[in-house]
Amino acid sequence: MTRKSSEDRFMSETAIDRVAQATPPRVARRIRGLPDRAIAWIFIAPTIFLLLAVNIFPLVWTIRLSFTDYRVNRPNNEVEWIGLRNYERILTDSDIWKTMQATAHFLFWTIAIQVLIGFTLAWLINKKFRGSNFWTTVIVLPMMLSPAVVGNFWTFLYQPQIGLFNTVVGFFTGADPASFSMIGDVNLAPWSIVIVDTWMWTPFVMLICLAGLRSIPESIYEAAECDRASKWRQFWTITVPLVLPFLMLAVLFRGIENFKMFDLVVQLTGGGPGNTTTLTSIDLKREAFERWRTGFASAYAIILFVTVFGLASIYVKALNKVKER
Amino acid sequence: MKRTLTLTAAVGLLCAGSGAAMADDLTLCWAAWDPANALVELSRDFEEQSGHTMSFEFVPWPNFADRMLNELNSGGQLCDLMIGDSQWIGGSAESGHYVQLNDFFDEQGIDMADFIPATVTGYAEWPKGTPNYWALPAFGDVVGWTYRRDWFERPELQEEFMATYGHELAAPETLEELMHIAEFFQGRDIDGTTVYGASIYTERGSEGITMGVTNVLYNYGFDYGSPDDPYAIEGIVNSPGAVEGLEFYRALYECCTPPGSSDWYMSENIDAYRSGQVAMQMNFAFIWPGVNADENVGGDRSGYFPNPAGPAGHYAQLGGQGISVVSYSDSQDAALEYIAWFAQPEVQERWWEMGGYSALRAVVEDPGFADSQPYAQTFLDSMAIVKDFWAEPAYADLLLAMQDRVHNYVVAGNGTAQEALDGLVEDWVEIFEDEGLR
Known part of the structure; x- marks a missing residue:
């Protein structure tokens, strides 16, 4: 010592x-x-109480509300127990399925692009070139901003007449910048939110991948070099398998985050045009705090919770299997 | 005059009495916009006279309803006085958020007949058409139009316009004329800058596109049910005229608005107009004092006109708000004092002078009123043709359904106008059935 x-x-x-x-x-x-067990309980009781009060009780209360027609803006109305009617209405509502599709599109493409670019950036940064620390800081900057600020900021970048984005696209394609509107066109709007989310959150994926890349011992590559393994083979048999758990973790974080994406999209498109970019979280907020259909919104929230929890559980199991390999 | 003196004396006594008793700190909640700043200034007189202090909670329009309805629904005590949107009146009255003011008005000699009838119906009454008052009309507002008079008066443009459309380039009286003007200016080069026809409401998130499209729909025959049964909407909301009106709005959006204006409401329209991008601007009248005072487009460079008539009528969308006492407030007496003070004709007159649109007839029917500001006559003309959206407790459901259907057709271009309005009827019928109204 x-x-x-x-x-x-x-x-x-x-x-x-x-x-x-x-x-x-x-x-x-x-x-x-007192026995040790009792002392342990004394110490953890405040935390358990807080968890029960802040997490478990609201969840149980939400489940209860989801079987009623309760509306928080009608305190004088009698609350009726309506069984599974809210769930039935949600699952048979074509508009809600459209928001699910919009969410799935957003989730799939943001994750796919962010993983691709994030991993590439991490791989490049890991090469330790001159100024790599500076570039790492620059790349990470967008994720330090508030999503609401980013959403607002990008509405100006997407402005057809003066926006930088349209000007750049116009410069490279020869198209008139004022001839297309990223957030006003039904076909482009879903991509407009994918682009902004990618701009903001790719650095996060990059950082996780970088941590993965830097955790690979140099000796493994040296051994592979001794065995005359090509760079290509080293990449696929050493780098990818060892970084995969990190990458899967990044996908999990981004998946959960983007499933509940709200602020950025609201600022950027308001869910429009029409319902093109109305994600489930936006729709849920409208049901709960604009239409004030509390019971209905509770059922909606439970369905989303079960979906995310179910998918995340399956995914974590897969992640553990990959880690065990 | 006698009534005025009585009212003034009563308010004086009330203020003096309460000042001696206890000074309260009142919080007034409203939207964050120019008139709110004017009200802060105006309220200093109340503070001096009553001894109460005033605090203000102003929330930007896009979040105003969310924030304030949350406050009311949770029984919050943040606001003693609420200048709430006209559509909230039904829900707030039935849920007990607002204090009913009939007895107070009787005690104070405040007569609703002294206010512009449309504002009483729109901002104060629930149920509509009954003498049950939950607010004092505080700020009269209506959708109207602003136009670049300096561009309209250019001889070369007038000549070209006359040759193209066969009528004068002047403030339009019909929607068809408005379309011609918007088409004429769209993409035109004015002093080296490309300008556009008109900025109109297209906002998706709160109430924007509904507040815009109704100005056309009303004038093409759309209405909120029949006179006998307000909830019998089939064939009225989706009448052939209404369908034509919705098609007109989409055509106007497609043809004659600035690129990228797919989610525009009050502030975006103001910005487009003040920066010289558009020849005409749809907006609530509250912006007119600001336009008139603007360095770039103010004074003689701008003119104002009421929403133009359509083939089936001449209406404009009502805006504006009434001031109510929140029932959860601990300072209801002081809040009522404020309302009594605010209702005085001399205070209302100052309110108008400071940029607030008074709804008191004594102010707006004064012979000098129409000439008091360049937009005063347009305000009067517009207030004479107002129609308002639903104010039922379920107004939010009704509004969101309309936002959804209309934006989906006008901006996203999905489906047809007939499908959009048929869908709207379905949504509204479902809401009425849920509410037990039919």
């Missing part, structure tokens, strides 16, 4: 002693008489 760590231990013991001495004798006697 080094001198410093022994000093630390001595100091911490002194601190514990001081606390013990400060405990009133009656309390100390009582605690001494």
